[in-house]
Amino acid sequence: MTDPVSVGAKTILQGPELPARLLDLEEPPTVLYLRGELPRGPAVALVGTRHPTREGRRFASELARDLARAGVAIISGGAEGIDRAAHVGALAAGAFTLVVAPAGFQRPFPKRHERLFRRIVSHGGAYASLVPDDKPAPRHGFFARNACLVALAHAVVVVEAPVRSGARNAAKWARSIGRPLFAVPAAPWNSKGKGCNQELRLGARVAESARDILRELSAAHLHPIPVPGPSWAAGPAAPPPQMELALGQDDEIRLLRAVAKGAGHPDEICASTGLTVGRVQGLVLTLTLKGALVPAPDGRLRVVAQADGPATSTQEPETIG
Secondary structure, eight states: OOOGGGSSOEEEEEGGGSOGGGGGSSSOOSEEEEESOOOOSOEEEEEOOSSOOHHHHHHHHHHHHHHHHTTOEEEEOOOTTHHHHHHHHHHHTTOOEEEEESSOTTSOSSGGGHHHHHHHHHTTOEEEESSOTTOOOOTTOHHHHHHHHHHHOSEEEEOSOOSSSHHHHHHHHHHHHTOOEEEOOOOTTOGGGHHHHHHHHTTOEEOSSHHHHHHHHHHTTOSOOOOOSOOOOSOTTOOOTTOOOOTTOHHHHHHHHHHHTTOOSHHHHHHHHOOOHHHHHHHHHHHHHHTSEEEOTTSOEEEOOGGGOOOOTTOOOSOOO
């Protein structure tokens, strides 16, 4: 078994090194212990009960997968149930996921997720904690973890949660610092989802698919605003000439050419283009929202073909997932 200490580069972030988004908290953390790198593009937190229904677990995994395929980083807390499903869904898409954990990397909580956490970091994701690597989860540290998790996200989704739950504490943090909050509606007889319905009554937005969250990210301008006009240089690997993209978006061109050549997953795109994981995720989201990329039925990305029609700045992808 791999020594967990050897997995990923260990970084201690303090003072000005801390992510600026943490300053939205009334009492931001003074230090963050990190394995891997924090997401640089749009990120969504998925939270929920440790004891979900089978349908709730499946929905969380599929939602995370669909968002990840669109270039969104998935953040969750590494717990049993919905958290685990979110991380696994992102991994299934070959994409980035961040664990914001209550315990240090060498003292994982829960213990049975140690292998999952190592896998996340070794596959380009990250593990962040408010305590050092060798420290267990402090008794009263879960609420502070929730606050940090929410602050690092651009939107928060409660997938399935009872009325009294840690996920609702995360939702409370989202409301307090102004993060867009979504909840998945639950059937009245599903006691494990009643907290979601309570959040909807408090003003949370309905999340029925990844498209609902992607619209919010688009409205928040978390991707470049496209300037219509052709930007493709001549070359055998160039995508269809009628595709309209922002002038000067060289990285977009590199990414689309890589996909046109067969790089269908983020890790393949990184290898082909030399772009970082964070940059690729942001570009995939941008190009999906523009209609320049769509996920194929097998989950691989593909460039919109001529038969699909021209891509414009307002066109939404036909499918997500």
